[in-house]
Structure formats: C-alpha cells, structure tokens
Amino acid sequence: MYKVNSQDVIFNFKPNMEAVLKVPSASLVHFDSNDCFFQQVTSNDDVLSEVDQNRLNPATGPVYVEGAEPGDLLQVDILAIDVAESGCAAVVPGHGALKDEAEEAIVRVIPIRNGAAHYLGLKLPIQPMIGVIGVAPKAEDGEWPTATPWKHGGNMDTRDIRKGTTLYLPVAQPGALFALGDVHALMADGEVCFTGLEIPADVLVRLTVLKGVKSEWPILETETETMVIASGEDLEEATASASSAMVGAMARALDVQWEEAYILASLVMDTRISQVVDPTMTVRAVLKKDVITTERILANL
Ligand code: CA
Numbered sequence: 186m187y188k189v190n191s192q193d194v195i196f197n198f199k200p201n202m203e204a205v206l207k208v209p210s211a212s213l214v215h216f217d218s219n220d221c222f223f224q225q226v227t228s229n230d231d232v233l234s235e236v237d238q239n240r241l242n243p244a245t246g247p248v249y250v251e252g253a254e255p256g257d258l259l260q261v262d263i264l265a266i267d268v269a270e271s272g273c274a275a276v277v278p279g280h281g282a283l284k285d286e287a288e289e290a291i292v293r294v295i296p297i298r299n300g301a302a303h304y305l306g307l308k309l310p311i312q313p314m315i316g317v318i319g320v321a322p323k324a325e326d327g328e329w330p331t332a333t334p335w336k337h338g339g340n341m342d343t344r345d346i347r348k349g350t351t352l353y354l355p356v357a358q359p360g361a362l363f364a365l366g367d368v369h370a371l372m373a374d375g376e377v378c379f380t381g382l383e384i385p386a387d388v389l390v391r392l393t394v395l396k397g398v399k400s401e402w403p404i405l406e407t408e409t410e411t412m413v414i415a416s417g418e419d420l421e422e423a424t425a426s427a428s429s430a431m432v433g434a435m436a437r438a439l440d441v442q443w444e445e446a447y448i449l450a451s452l453v454m455d456t457r458i459s460q461v462v463d464p465t466m467t468v469r470a471v472l473k474k475d476v477i478t479t480e481r482i483l484a485n486l
C-alpha cells in the first residue's frame with residue numbers, strides 16, 4: 186500500500202512535474218488530501234481575505250504510474266473517501282452564481298456527526314466527492330492552476346466523482362502524474378455559492394494504466410451511467426464539448442450515421458451541470474449503461 190502525505194502538494198497541473206512517488210500500474214494509493222483552503226479556515230470568525238491566496242486548492246501528488254504514456258487512459262477506481270470531523274463553506278462576494286447579490290463574506294464551520302452535516306438545524310447526509318483530480322496536461326495546453334478544470338481534469342467539482350465510481354483520465358505525459366485534493370463532504374450540482382462543504386480527507390484509489398485507449402476529456406463510470414466531463418468558457422461551450430464527445434462515441438459504438446446518434450442522444454443522453462463557479466464551467470453528458478456499456482463508449486471515443 187502506497188501513501189502520499191498532505192504536505193506533498195501542487196498548485197498547478199504542469200506538463201512537467203516532479204513526481205513524489207512512483208508506483209506500478211494497478212497499485213492502491215492513499216492520498217492525504219487537504220481542504221481547498223489548506224486548513225486555513227478553522228472558525229466562523231476567520232476572514233477569507235486574510236488567508237494566504239497562494240495556498241488555495243492544493244492537490245496531493247503527483248504520482249508517476251509506471252507504463253502510462255500519452256495516448257493511454259489512467260483508470261482511477263475511487264475505493265474510499267474518509268472525511269474529517271468538520272468542514273467549512275463560504276460566501277465570497279464577487280464569486281458564485283449570485284456574485285452581485287452576495288453582500289457579506291462569511292465562513293461557516295460545519296460539523297459532521299453520524300454521517301450527516303449539521304447546518305441551520307438540519308441534518309444533511311454527507312456524500313463525499315473529490316473536487317480536484319487530474320493528471321499532467323499536454324505541453325501545447327500549457328500549465329493549469331488547480332482551480333481551473335480542463336481536459337486534464339483538475340477542479341471539475343463533479344459530485345458523481347465519489348466512492349464506488351471510476352474516473353478515466355487522458356494521459357498526456359509519461360507516468361500520467363496524478364494528483365487529487367479539494368474533497369467536499371457534500372455539494373449539489375452547480376456549487377452555486379462558490380464552495381462545497383470543504384473538508385480534509387483520506388482518499389484511497391487504485392491507479393491502473395489502460396494502454397491505447399484515448400479520450401479528449403475525462404470519462405466517469407458510475408454504477409449505472411457513463412459520463413463525459415467537459416469544461417468550457419461558459420455552459421454552452423462545456424455542453425457542446427461533452428455532448429460532441431459522447432455523440433461521436435455513440436455513433437461509432439452503434440455503427441450508425443452521426444445524425445442518427447444525435448437524435449438518440451436527444452432522447453436518452455442527459456446533460457447535467459457540474460459547476461458554474463470555477464474559472465471554466467463544467468458539464469457532463471450522461472448515458473445510461475443499459476443503452477451502451479461504458480466499455481463500448483471507451484472503445485469508441
Ligand atoms: Ca473546487
């Protein structure tokens with residue numbers, strides 16, 4: 186069993202990064218992950234403008250996976266996400282879907298007891314998920330702050346990236362150079378107020394190289410669905426990128442005219458908003474596995 190500790194972090198996904206650990210394909214790796222504020226927020230009296238902005242969105246890693254080469258996929262099986270006993274959320278005027286309506290910057294430390302977040306007198310069952318998860322980008326795509334999601338993954342803030350699911354990331358550099366952080370104990374689609382329930386966590390994943398399986402965007406497999414997760418300057422661009430990748434794969438998987446697959450997508454493929462608050466916005470195109478299996482989608486991207 187391998188482990189990466191919480192002080193081994195990156196703040197940018199770069200084409201060239203120095204790995205902190207090298208593992209064979211199919212290894213189990215624990216990641217000790219920090220919250221998006223690097224634990225600088227500990228009470229409701231903390232003032233966000235005073236936190237060190239250079240230490241936001243740390244991702245633990247990167248890990249070099251032996252055998253991974255550009256043109257492969259890195260299969261990330263998410264086996265466990267064990268969160269801390271409390272997390273925090275914040276309103277930052279100027280950020281979020283209601284950036285002009287929000288007048289006061291507040292932070293709220295929210296305790297978690299017996300599997301539920303306790304907030305405003307409500308008990309909200311937690312659903313831990315990983316906000317930032319990715320690999321080194323292509324050289325031509327350049328360097329990406331951990332706050333910004335793109336083809337390499339990054340801050341996709343997608344609530345389906347949770348225990349029991351499998352993320353497939355496009356490998357762009359030898360070893361893939363995988364890192365993760367920014368776990369949320371709970372977050373709804375959209376993440377409208379700019380944060381989830383931000384929380385440190387111990388994340389266990391299995392990292393496996395899939396040789397010669399290509400994808401432009403990250404793909405997520407849940408118990409029942411396959412998703413293309415795409416990001417763009419706005420929701421229209423993200424929706425088009427996610428849909429285009431899925432419709433193309435559907436047409437090839439079924440060996441039908443592209444336009445027929447486009448009609449089928451309109452009948453059975455959902456588009457769902459992941460988040461509208463990061464520097465690029467994220468949408469997933471979602472297809473049920475009983476229409477086309479994940480394996481056939483992956484083989485036809
Ligand atoms: Ca995030």
Ligand code: ZN
Nearest residue numbers: 221316367381
């Ligand atoms: Zn977060």
